[in-house]
Amino acid sequence: MELRKLIPALPLTLLLAVSGCTADPEPEPQPTAEQxxxxxxxxxxxxxxxxxxxxxxxxxxxxxxxxxxxxxxxxxxxxxxxxxxxxxxxxxxxxxxxxxxxxxxxxxxxxxxxxxxxxxxxxxxxxxxxxxxxxMGQLLVMSAAQMTLTEVSNLQELLNACADLEFAALPAAQSALKNALEQAQCEPTQVLTDQATDPAELLRRGEVQAAVLSGTRALINDEGFVPVPDSAALFPxxxxxxxxxxxxxxxxxxxxxxxxxxxxxxxxxxxxxxxxxxxxxxxxxxxxxxxxxxx
CATH class of the missing domain: 3.40.190.10 (Periplasmic binding protein-like II)
Known part of the structure; x- marks a missing residue:
């Protein structure tokens, strides 16, 4: 007896499905080499x-x-x-x-x-x-010692004490800082802005009490500086x-x-x-x- 006689006829749709399973998968598109x-x-x-x-x-x-x-x-x-x-x-x-x-x-x-x-x-x-x-937005940073000396633990306390403080900021952050200080009706002793001078260096040397730095500056943690809580809200x-x-x-x-x-x-x-x-x-x-x- 021929073997094919023992196999029932399969529906065409099932045959197509089986044949589809054995087809090679379509390759993923590759980047254009010339691009x-x-x-x-x-x-x-x-x-x-x-x-x-x-x-x-x-x-x-x-x-x-x-x-x-x-x-x-x-x-x-x-x-x-x-x-x-x-x-x-x-x-x-x-x-x-x-x-x-x-x-x-x-x-x-x-x-x-x-x-x-x-x-x-x-x-x-x-x-x-x-x-x-x-x-990578800016925030205000102080040294731990300076925060203790000026009794600053948050943004509002810094704004209250700003008449006795000197700040440093790059020109790009100067406008936002001055706007925030003006809204607090405070005129700081000085705001140093110099494109060629890193505010962190002025803070490091003790020439200012607060500096505007990017929140992702590694030296903030590496050198023991302390971000002033809530101060990031002053800057974009x-x-x-x-x-x-x-x-x-x-x-x-x-x-x-x-x-x-x-x-x-x-x-x-x-x-x-x-x-x-x-x-x-x-x-x-x-x-x-x-x-x-x-x-």
């Missing part, structure tokens, strides 16, 4: 290092990445078609949304408000804008934003999203420690240590 991604970053040590991290992670996915010369507003390069992705601060993005860029510089926007603007924006040039959980939030051009491939978008999501305060502080070390690490060295830094 070179142009990555724009802000002109700071932190953003140069972060730009190298994004570039290295994209290269791991098979893309060729060219990191452009850092500029003050990398988002403009993306909007002008000179870059494919841009890594920048919330402040720079808000400036691109305003008809009067100067109008946004004095606004004290929280991270939540920036995220809301990103979600509600009608801007169509971007495929996505990723926002980091970490925040500064999350790291990853902007992607409208034609971005899904793998590029996924990689940028993954790196940005890893940029919490701890990771940003660890990057800052390498960038501001007395013997600072090159951006490429920071990128090589990314897996360790982001753990």
């Amino acid at each position: 070179e991604l142009r990555l724009a970053t802000e002109n700071t040590g932190m953003y140069r290092a972060l730009g190298a991290v994004y570039a290295a992670e994209l290269e791991e996915q098979g893309y060729r990445v060219s990191v452009l010369e850092p500029v003050n507003n990398p988002v403009a390069q993306l909007l002008d078609g000179h870059a494919d992705l841009a890594i920048g601060s919330g402040t720079e993005y808000l400036q691109t949304l305003s008809d009067d860029p100067e109008a946004t510089t004095d606004e004290v926007l929280s991270r939540e408000e920036i995220a809301s603007l990103l979600a509600e924006s009608e801007e169509t040039e971007f495929a996505a804008v990723e926002i980091s959980p970490g925040d 939030s500064e999350p790291v934003l990853g902007f992607l051009a409208a034609q971005s491939e899904p793998q590029v978008m996924n990689t940028v999203a993954e790196v940005t999501a890893a940029l919490n305060n701890e990771t940003l502080t660890a990057v800052n420690r390498l960038v501001e070390d007395p013997d600072p690490a090159a951006p490429e060295d920071v990128a090589r240590h990314w897996q360790w830094l982001s753990q």
Whole structure:
């Protein structure tokens, strides 16, 4: 008896399903070998290092990445078609949304408000804008000894005592600081603003009693400085934003999203420690240590 006579006829739909199970799976789309991604970053040590991290992670996915010369507003390069992705601060993005860029510089926007603007924006040039959980925004910092001497334990007590204090801030943070002091009806002894002088150095030397620093400056913890509680509310939030051009491939978008999501305060502080070390690490060295830094 022929074996085929013992096998009942199978429905056509089942045969097709079985044959479908044995078909080779479709390969995942691969990056276009000829495509070179142009990555724009802000002109700071932190953003140069972060730009190298994004570039290295994209290269791991098979893309060729060219990191452009850092500029003050990398988002403009993306909007002008000179870059494919841009890594920048919330402040720079808000400036691109305003008809009067100067109008946004004095606004004290929280991270939540920036995220809301990103979600509600009608801007169509971007495929996505990723926002980091970490925040490089400014806050007021004092030495523990100075806080004890002046009996300052929170922002309100600092504002009450500010007539007897000297402050230091970079020019970019000067306006927000002076606005906060004016609202408290306080005129400090002095507010030092010098682009060439690190406020942390003035605080270190005891030339001022309070300094405006990024909350992710590693030296705050490393040198025993103390952030004044609630003082971050005086200054705009500064999350790291990853902007992607409208034609971005899904793998590029996924990689940028993954790196940005890893940029919490701890990771940003660890990057800052390498960038501001007395013997600072090159951006490429920071990128090589990314897996360790982001753990």
